[in-house]
Amino acid sequence: MTTVESYVEFGSREAHGVSPTYERLSQTVARDDALLALLDRLPPAKRQPNLLFGVVRWLGGPVDDPVTFHDYVMTHWTAVEAELRTRATQTNEVGRCAVLLPVLAALPQPIALLEVGASAGLNLYPDRYAYRYGDHQVGSGEPVLECAASGLEPPVRVPQVVWRAGLDLNPLDVTDPDDVSWLDALIWPEHAHRRARLRAAAAVAAADPPLLVRGDLVDDLPALASRAPAGATLVVFHTSVLYQVPPPRREAFVKLVRDLPGHWIANEAPEVLPYDGLPDPPSDALHNVVALDGRPLAWARGHGQAMTWFG
Structure with a gap:
């Protein structure tokens, strides 16, 4: 599955009707060529939506607005990338x-x-x-x-x-x-x-x-x-x-x-x-x-x- 496909699927099948914030964010990232180019440099397991969104939240970044999310990730990519590479989605639900x-x-x-x-x-x-x-x-x-x-x-x-x-x-x-x-x-x-x-x-x-x-x-x-x-x-x-x-x-x-x-x-x-x-x-x-x-x-x-x- 490509990075685009994984974000589209996450938004439409996982977040849809469950998290409007993540549904909107996933569909926006799927169309964000600059952000996709950065994600595609990472190993496949490190590109997933849950991990990216969790890292940005953990660093104190915004997830409620796709525009400010994009700006935050692009500006703070060095820190975001470091966390993506070392962390995993260990959702203990x-x-x-x-x-x-x-x-x-x-x-x-x-x-x-x-x-x-x-x-x-x-x-x-x-x-x-x-x-x-x-x-x-x-x-x-x-x-x-x-x-x-x-x-x-x-x-x-x-x-x-x-x-x-x-x-x-x-x-x-x-x-x-x-x-x-x-x-x-x-x-x-x-x-x-x-x-x-x-x-x-x-x-x-x-x-x-x-x-x-x-x-x-x-x-x-x-x-x-x-x-x-x-x-x-x-x-x-x-x-x-x-x-x-x-x-x-x-x-x-x-x-x-x-x-x-x-x-x-x-x-x-x-x-x-x-x-x-x-x-x-x-x-x-x-x-x-x-x-x-x-x-x-x-x-x-x-x-x-x-x-x-x-x-």
Whole structure:
């Protein structure tokens, strides 16, 4: 996909109806030859809209007006480029726990959670959050994660998690204000509810920090998985991570994770992790596929705000 195509798609399929600011900005960048020329000097993974917009927000630049955004990026390109090259879109969206919960709750308990691409590890606490599926609430505590779910009976309880660990090339620390400010910058401008969720989830994680290991999803996964306690069901999971992994490495990961003991939950776009015989998605908006052990079960929106069960 070209840089232009990625910005057009982000605006029309991800930001449309969800973030007017980013929808407008994406479509403008897609027509901005000067900015596109700078972005095209970067590796493909460093050109993506979420990363560029997050970096500009983190540096204190404007994103609410395309003209001032253009002027800021062109004027401060040296600083913007440096951050683009060193940072990654580690959006630690706890709302995604709401689309994982029905799968996690149905597995043999207790469970040992291992997240690949864990960022700050906020999705390692599905047992500590509360959930609302329409009128049905599960669990207690903060944040309360709301999900419009169809086609399934919501779970009646949260999972019993006895061990939690994460693997990431650059794990973030929820007790470090700089790392938390980067997570905040990755949240889209209008999404005050997601900022409140981030703060609440960060407080949960900071009170009982997870085991986060700096490492590669293929080379270092078996050693970390071996540390899970006996008597617990190992669950390796990932959400919107594999698009950042080159296809050959992605294939090596899939082969590896299938052979590990326990279970594997994937929540990825169908172009990234394809499946045969998928039903049509509920709309033209970008959806992920939630799958258990390679078997697709549901469509899910990127921030966990909705899911359609078909498995």
